[in-house]
Amino acid sequence: MTSAWVGERVRLRATEPEDWEAFHSFEEDSDAVRNSWRLHPPSSAAYAKKRAAEEAERQPDLDAPELVIATKDDNAPVGSIVAHHTDRDHGTFCYGISIGTAHHRKGYASDAIVLLLRFMFFERRYQKAEAWVYSSNDASLALHRRLGFVEEGRRRRSRYANGRYDDEFLFGMTIEEFTELYA
Template sequence: MRGVEPEDWEAFHRFDDNTDEMRRADRVHPPRSAAGQREWAQKQALKEPVDDRMMLAVESLADGALAGMMTTSEIDHRAGRFSYGVAIGTGHKGRGYATEAVRLLLNFMFGERRFHKCEASVWAFNDASIALHRKLGFTEEGRLRDHEFFAGRHHDVVLFGMTAAEFAARHPYPSEI
């Protein structure tokens, strides 16, 4: 993972051209011009993380291509909770990018920022994301029925959670510093 760079605009523009990718990541947004996408990427590249809210690029180590993105949100320092979202482009799916990106983020947020719990919301029809969260050790904590509207109908959202202790038990921190 790395910060968003201004030259990432083209890859993000390709992601936004694919309605299915947008929907899996978040929701479908109106089309953005190339100039608008360049301006957005420039702003993201210059934006400092505030209150542990950040947007990161997921990059392929093999060729440096932008594979996807990750964001943190719903930051609650009092309770020690945060949420995140991860989206991987179609050409990079099934190669472990999401798994590695989530592990890196949780290692940082739990091990460096002292958060206690991570929460994730997944569209109930997104079998790959549900499987990812289960594989990583998240616990399914509930389901919000008919919670989100897109593609002409309402959809359920599955809620997942993992505590820092649960993460550390499955993914130990490095023993040598």
């Protein structure tokens, strides 16, 4: 049996209530949280449990999936990936990805991105993926370039975090570019 949700290193899956502990621990690394979006005040374990339970019961959105990135071997959560700002009229979508610091540099992000793009392009008929990456996130900039994304633009000083302004880089990949690299 082959699953469209399983790659070389990871499987993408829905949130389970017991995932709360892993995601709660990922929030302890402020730099990693800032690289994903923005730093929030600490949340309680009770809130993390409630949020995971609510996510586990939510009906999946075919055009905006919110998925856990889990290791292929033991199904342990290592991060999350989400499609957002989906535009069916134009066939475009954005995505965001976050990997817990202890799981960086193991190929999980690249594997998860390819799985999500394959689903969005070949199952949902989207034709272009976009990702915004902060200029301070060198690892994500390198990852997107290595995956074959094209740098399409730059918004200067568009985010403030950790006492400094960051630029945002827009990366894009069309279905044709993806097919050439990953089909």
